[in-house]
Amino acid sequence: MHQSAEGFGSAYAANGTAINDISAMFSNPASITRFDGARLSTGVALDFPRSEFTNVAATSYTGARVTGNPASPAQPIDTAFGAATYATYQLNDDVYLGLSLNAPFAYVSEYPETAASRYQATMTELFAYNVNGVVAYKVNKQLSIAASINLQYYDSVLNTQLPTTPDTPSSLTDVGSQIKAGDLGYGFSLGAEYQLNQQTRLGISYRSKINHSFKGDVKFVGEADNLSTLQDALSLSSLSGKANFDISTPSMLQVGVLHKITDKVELYGNANLFGWSAFKDTQIEFNNGFPDVIVDNGWDDSWWLALGAGYQYSEKLKLRTGVAYDWSPTPSNTVSPRAPNDDRMYAALGLSYVMSKKWKFDAGYLFILFEEAEVRLAGGNNAPRGDLSGDLNLYANVFMFQINRTL
Secondary structure, three states: OOOOHHHHOOOOOOOOOOOOOHHHHHOOHHHHHHOOOEEEEEEEEEEEEEEEEEEEEEEOOOOOEEOOOOOOOOOOEOOEEEEEEEEEEEOOOOEEEEEEEEEEEEEEEEOOOOOOOOOOOOEEEEEEEEEEEEEEEEOOOOEEEEEEEEEEEEEEEEEEEEEOOOOOOOOOOEEEEEEEEEEEEEEEEEEEEEEOOOOEEEEEEEEOOEEEEEEEEEEEEOOHHHHHHHHHHHOOOOOEEEEEEEEEEOOEEEEEEEEEOOOOEEEEEEEEEEOHHHOOOEEEEEOOOOOOEEEOOOOOOEEEEEEEEEEEOOOOEEEEEEEEEEOOOOOHHHOOOOOOOOOEEEEEEEEEEEOOOOEEEEEEEEEEEEOOEEEEEOOHHHHHHOOEEEEEEEEEEEEEEEEEEEO
């Protein structure tokens, strides 16, 4: 979600209608009608998470106790980098065009192949890359509307370990499963902005879900004897093959409001409804005889609420802050070490500095604190991977910087 430094510095409370540069198009494509001429913007975000997986207890699918370092290093969630670039062009008095390149989803987690949780997950890499083309129309001085086409490429790496001696599980006899897959999907966005009066502006936008049919490769790696045991036990035609599965990214309905208290002070409000119920059970199919892997997701739709404020400290410098709360979509019985999730709180600080008539610089800092995520995986479709329980504590310090240019 780190797509705009202005929105970022308000804990995203400014998203929807209060961002004052063209990066606003990601949260509401209709916003670009506020920016005349031709403009460019680019930003980078650096995410520094800290996490610890404790109280870990695991069994193999036969019920045998799995031992191992629970999460060494005690930092399973890795540092992430994101970037976003935007361009707009005013075609005439009423029509505006926009183009953006974004990475809306970027996530990496890694557990050692000796961890007690290794039969659930070791390496996870999820990266989504978006190209959005926007057409916006200024209906009148108060109302603007817009639509965009979203092309999204999603790349994934999903690694786990498999026991060849499930009654006496040991990392020395395990085999590694490595899946690499990707897909190109498409969706759309709609948006509208309405200037109620000189003090208040409203915005609403909708981003559709995107369905992905991942296709890729699987291979099994390890010691020759262990690989032979696995191949014979499962009657695999090969120790490599093709893998495919389906995943949908969520829709997003967003409402934002900007209200100016004085010439120097303004307030922001933002509410999002995420359609995470599209993230249903994931079934990974293989063509080499390996049994289908079924992961229970069963996520629910979830809400995000944010409040923020901006202060025009001087003609060139503007300060902002904000807080937000994000309700987790993940049911307690499907929280996984692969992508642990729980309710989270956000607090942010940001600034904008106008360097000249053509250049503006934005920076923001965001602190994210997760409630303790309780991993409790047992039975059902999880049975072939064994049971796992543990507690994951996570927080993150995130920084974002953005430069804006009027041509």
